[in-house]
Amino acid sequence: MVDDVLRAMAEKIAAGAPEGWRRAELHAFAGDDGWSGYRGVTFESDGRSRRRSSVSGEGSRRRSPRSVQQDPESAGDGQASEHALSDASDDGINMHQELRELHELVGATSDHLTIELVVEAKGRYEAVLSEALERDDDGYGFLYVLSPDTLPAEPGTFQREPGDLRPxxxxxxxxxxxxxxxxxxxxxxxxxxxxxxxxxxxxxxxxxxxxxxxxxxxxxxxxxxxxxxxxxxxxxxxxxxxxxxxxxxxxxxxxxxxxxxxxxxxxxxxxxxxxxxxxxxxxxxxxxxxxxxxxxxxxxxxxxxxxxxxxxxxxxxxxxxxxxxxxxxxxxxxxxxxxxxxxxxxxxxxxxxxxxxxxxxDLGEQPYEESRSLRVAGADARSLRGLHPGIERLSVTNAPWVDFASARGAPALLQVTVDNCPGADLAPLRDTPLELLDLAMDGIDLGPLAGHTTLRMLRLRTERSVDLTPLTSCQRLYGLDLSQAAIADISVLGELKNLLYLRLRRVQWEELWERAGHPAGLAAAGLADEPRRERAWWWSADRAYHAREPSLRTAAKWANDLAGQTADVRFHTGRFTRPRR
CATH class of the missing domain: 3.40.1580.10 (SMI1/KNR4-like)
Structure with missing residues (x-):
């Protein structure tokens, strides 16, 4: 019966497709209270076609409409993007009834059943249904939740009791x-x-x-x-x-x-x-x-x-x-x-x-409502101009001369983003209550962060090999995104006993499983999107790039490899009757 519903959805999408379409995608969810939502149907068409679908129906969770844009990674030699992004309106393809039926048919127990459906113009479809697998926020990668009831301890649990208990x-x-x-x-x-x-x-x-x-x-x-x-x-x-x-x-x-x-x-x-x-x-x-x-x-x-x-x-x-x-x-x-x-x-x-x-x-403005974020770039980054004790978020960009010395001991500095700051010395950040760190640099030395007492989540972006060993002494570190980093020894991840979240590309996951097995204790995992790959044949200009990875099939296989016998992924394929034009 699930396949019957999926087939009906594929036929409805095909009936509402624009001329020249090749492929369509539906990203949706359904809840246990009858609530459902989706972003619309995205059609991929030949050549320069820029058609959009529309969605409708009560209960859709709307987002800001996305206009058709050119994808710089998929457009070349003046070609427009292959992807025509969906737009929300009050008429068009309505899938809410089908989404609710799927939630009931699969016996979903949560309020978020992910439904991913790919429909091909030649009459084939494939779909993934899961309560644990869903799209990343970027829409291309995937998140798999192995333990939904396990979240990182919130910072307030580490704070002391007040010194004065009198109201x-x-x-x-x-x-x-x-x-x-x-x-x-x-x-x-x-x-x-x-x-x-x-x-x-x-x-x-x-x-x-x-x-x-x-x-x-x-x-x-x-x-x-x-x-x-x-x-x-x-x-x-x-x-x-x-x-x-x-x-x-x-x-x-x-x-x-x-x-x-x-x-x-x-x-x-x-x-x-x-x-x-x-x-x-x-x-x-x-x-x-x-x-x-x-x-x-x-x-x-x-x-x-x-x-x-x-x-x-x-x-x-x-x-x-x-x-x-x-x-x-x-x-x-x-x-x-x-x-x-x-x-x-x-x-x-x-x-x-x-x-x-x-x-x-008018009860008046509170004096503590000053800006708590600071962005600096270029020459302003030499001394972190504008940094004051109340700054919680610091972003430093394009600054080869950045000096973090003035951040040493900053009492409220919780999040730091460093982008294109070659040679930056991270040592002063060890003496801050830093929790979230995002580093995008040619070379990254994590040595100065060894033993950091508050670091909780780290994202690395670099093409040079990074030694992860210093992270084994960061006891509160629970999250890592290494999907855009080269790692010297990925087996070190097996030594991070408090790791709850890890995001990698498919090849990195396979290398980790081969060298260190499946990290114990992971509550959530991310499968990052892959860079677009150009086809070898220059003359196939209208189809110059491979389909974006990970595909539904890739994501389903990864989730099953990740979770083993406990995996919650239903993969469906089939054919549908193509509408006559």
Whole structure:
């Protein structure tokens, strides 16, 4: 029955194909809740043809439309690209029903079944269905997740406990401030604006609070003894304030849906978790059970009281977290008391506006919102001009004279990218809290990084052979991308006991398996795309390049070699009835 669905999809694609097409690709997924999505169908046509498909249907996960572009690796002698990239519109090829059927037919248990389908104009198709194999973000390589429940420990797990465990909030002041705030609202709006929901009975409050993962800060508890949230009015900077029952519901592990999406794909797209605010006030985590949401937006974000602060924070501080903050939370105030104090001060200072009867309060910009990224090139890189203690991301490009000495001891430097900086001495980076490093250089000496205590992920791009031995002393190193590097001895990878993620090209994987076997402990692996290869015959100008690798067939074989008997890859081939033109 799976083949029946795939055949029907192939026939639908062929029926909607442009004249002169040779090959079509569909990259899609289907979820366990009936959700499905895809980027459209990409048609490859002869010569200069630049036709595009369109996709439609409810539930498609849309991306920014991609225009037809010339591929510099596949176009030569003035030839346009062979690839006509798909575009999204409201009519055309609709595959959502078929995608949902495939999810059900294969018995998928996750919310992401990858469906890759290649259709040839001569009447053949091949497809891969897998819950573990999916496309890289670049669309050409592949990611295989061997252990979806195993992710690298987040940086916040390594941070110390705060030096001061006393909350800064004041219960009595908080109660006075909520009254003052409501009176100020009435004054500026010229009417009685709010009838607060009455507080729950004491016994019910105690029962609900006893179900929380930790005790609420005293100032918030005092407010709940007075009122039960704001009834959805959005009193706190346009954030509706939860009643205590809703707060308890959102604190349960099974209901923290906003943190459920951080999987290997998301992690590799955004591996750096930070926090915005005073230095080390908030732990660098994507979520924590003792971050208790007490107010929300309509967009899936929350205000929360942080009862697990970082070394420089205090319990009960207010943070912003949720769906759009999976790369780290944002510090808001040192307590609920302080947040209310800012609301009252803003109203008294006239820092507000009223639009269609709605009060919009300007709470002011926070002083820590300065730029935390720095890009330098050429002469500016000699002294890393612009580097200051708050810089977290540093990119250095085209700088043969770069001197990293001024970065030594940089307290917040977490990510460094070095591109075309021959002869750069990396030794000063050993004395930084560096976690992510991307090196693209003619020659790379990893010796100065030996024993680095915080390095977590490394990407190398070089044509000269690199000795990986110094990495064996980097105990937190969990990720390597060596797909664009020449390696002196690839068997060294077998000595990296904490390695969870590895990305290589096919020939590198085969060499590794032959010399060191399959690395134990890998949770995810990447199969990188190969450089385009030109055909030998100059006269076949319209077909001057081999099909891009890895193909579906190559990826399926690699995944089976990688995972062995536990591999989750279904490979299908077949024929379909070609439409008459």
């Amino acid at each position: 800064t909030g004041d219960p009595r002041e908080a109660v006075e401030l909520i009254g003052a705030y409501l009176r100020e609202r009435d004054r500026v709006l010229g009417r009685d604006t709010y009838a607060p929901p009455p507080a729950l009975p004491s016994a019910q409050r105690s029962w609900l609070e006893g179900r929380l993962p930790c005790r609420l800060p005293d100032d918030l508890r005092a407010l709940y003894a007075l009122v039960d949230g704001d009834g959805g009015q959005g009193l706190l900077d346009q954030h509706p304030w939860f009643g205590l029952e809703t707060l308890e519901n959102h604190s349960r592990p099974e209901n923290r849906w906003w943190s459920a999406g951080r999987r290997w794909r998301h992690h590799l797209m955004s591996p750096l978790i930070t926090s915005v605010g005073p230095p080390q006030a908030v732990r660098r985590l994507s979520d924590h059970p003792r971050w208790i949401p007490f107010a929300t937006t309509t967009l899936g974000d929350f205000l929360a009281v942080d009862m697990a602060p970082g070394p420089g924070g205090r319990p009960g501080q207010v943070i912003r977290m949720g769906l759009h903050y999976d790369d780290g939370p944002v510090y808001v105030a040192d307590s609920v008391t302080a947040l209310l104090r800012r609301h009252v001060a803003a109203l008294r200072a006239g820092a507000f506006r009223v639009e269609e009867g709605e009060l919009l309060i």
